[in-house]
Amino acid sequence: MNTNGHSPAANPTRRVVITGVGLVTPLGHDLSTSWAQMAAGKSGTSAITHWDATEFPTQINARVNDWEPGAYMDRKEARRTGRATQFAYKAALDAVRMAGLDWEQEDRRRVGVEIGLAFGGWDIVEEESAKLAEGGPRRFNPANGVAALISGTPTFVAIKFGVTGPTNSQVTACATGITSIGEAVRRVQRGDADVMIAGGVEGYLTPMIITTFSRLGAASTNNANPEKACAPFSGNRDGMVVGEGAGVFVLESLEHAQARGATILAEFAGYALSEDAYDLVAPEPTGTGATTCMSLALAESGLAANDIDWIVAHGTGTLLNDTMETAAIKRVFGEAAYAIPVTSIKSSIGHSMGAAGAQSAAVLVKAMQEDRILPTINYEIPDPACDLDYVPNHSREHRVDAGLCNGFGLGGQNATLILKRFVA
Known part of the structure; x- marks a missing residue:
């Protein structure tokens, strides 16, 4: 089973x-x-x-x-x-x-x-x-x-x-x-x-x-x-x-x-789904479902926690989601979480629901080509419950060999995708 x-x-x-x-x-x-x-x-x-x-x-x-x-x-x-x-x-x-x-x-x-x-x-x-x-x-x-x-x-x-x-x-x-x-x-x-x-x-x-x-x-x-x-x-x-x-x-x-001699931009590494089974709207506050999802995707990828160079977060800008996602990232990555930059592109382009995770994956692929990661704009006041590196307000030169994208849906439907730089 x-x-x-x-x-x-x-x-x-x-x-x-x-x-x-x-x-x-x-x-x-x-x-x-x-x-x-x-x-x-x-x-x-x-x-x-x-x-x-x-x-x-x-x-x-x-x-x-x-x-x-x-x-x-x-x-x-x-x-x-x-x-x-x-x-x-x-x-x-x-x-x-x-x-x-x-x-x-x-x-x-x-x-x-x-x-x-x-x-x-x-x-x-x-x-x-x-x-x-x-x-x-x-x-x-x-x-x-x-x-x-x-x-x-x-x-x-x-x-x-x-x-x-x-x-x-x-x-x-x-x-x-x-x-x-x-x-x-x-x-x-x-x-x-x-x-x-x-x-x-x-x-x-x-x-x-x-x-x-x-x-x-x-x-x-x-x-x-x-x-x-x-x-x-x-x-x-x-x-x-x-x-x-x-x-x-x-x-x-x-x-x-x-x-067919195609140019390869990136390679799939890991993917997982999970369910909070908690509420039709609010995320499960301790991030158990999100933790499960990220952990399973990481396990499939065969990568270690410190192999992840960038996290493109779900990061909606709501009080509940951002606190929950931060807690889940720390639970999955431990001390390594503090060394991994985390970006929410929703700060720039809003939350497009069904498109959001795919848009995050698109910029992850682009980051591997550009050796640069995107900022979380509008970051002004630190939140003690959100204490990671959120790449505040300015993009940053940064090599990305492997990255993780999160998508956490209403009703507690969670998805995580990990992509990596292609090596023949």
Whole structure:
């Protein structure tokens, strides 16, 4: 009986590598732009302007602005898809191009898609619900009802690339992005596919979503200073800023990547899932589930605690999450925890739920290329309960040979991913 907290890999010795990365954030529509802005300490948080939020307690978000889907798909497709699907396709397109996949040479039956969302096409749902309430069934567009399906996003990507391998959408709340990458790795390890296009996405900055997190007490109300609103691990933090975007990867078996002469960006090392079984919203305060998750991923990787060079934290900026995650990191890494830099990129780009873990993994891969790690911006006041090195406010030159990403979802769904520098 498996008691590890996640499904065992059928062939854990089959090496899986990353050959392409696509990223969409409030700071840029691609990996290079987003990275440069985050490294410069910029914030993608701003006042809500795409609907009237003046009567709402939370009036800020981290929105992907200047978005023109017509640059990546035809106008008809743009009308029939929500922002999440559009973000996912743009990030997937970038990842596939970076990987140099030649569809004329690939067996598309051996290529799958694993892209997850936490909320799906919520922008479509709210828009069509309003039409239905105001004008009755004749105003409702049934095509949009289908487009809002969570499974519609990976399906759209599969259709665009013409790939017919295993296609799926993971849903583990804020852990979705990491879960999608990890489960895609398992598919390659099992031999279900040679290549997986995998990641997470979210595009849902609607009144209902903002109200949900505001009424839960999880969202910042620092409306007067949007760029300073998300302050993970800082003693003056007052909640997260809801964001959107995507992170998508091309994952391949090492044999497949080498056979086609691909440039390998990083290698998969470890992955695990766990569950708090504590509350539908709040994390288990002692971090038991998070500790289990990180410990299992570290065990699979075969790395020692002091081999981890950077932790890209879940780091939402809420009082409960940041304290819990800090405690869990110290429990897993012991004294080594104080020597490992820990960053929350949510300080710069907000919390994009289903995309968050995949965005964290994207910057981890980039850090291995740049020998630089990103800052946790808006860090102003030390918190005695959060006493690690959070790379405050400024990026730092730092070699990353192995790094860890956390994603801790509502309901206590935890996911950890470890990547390492590729060595032939």
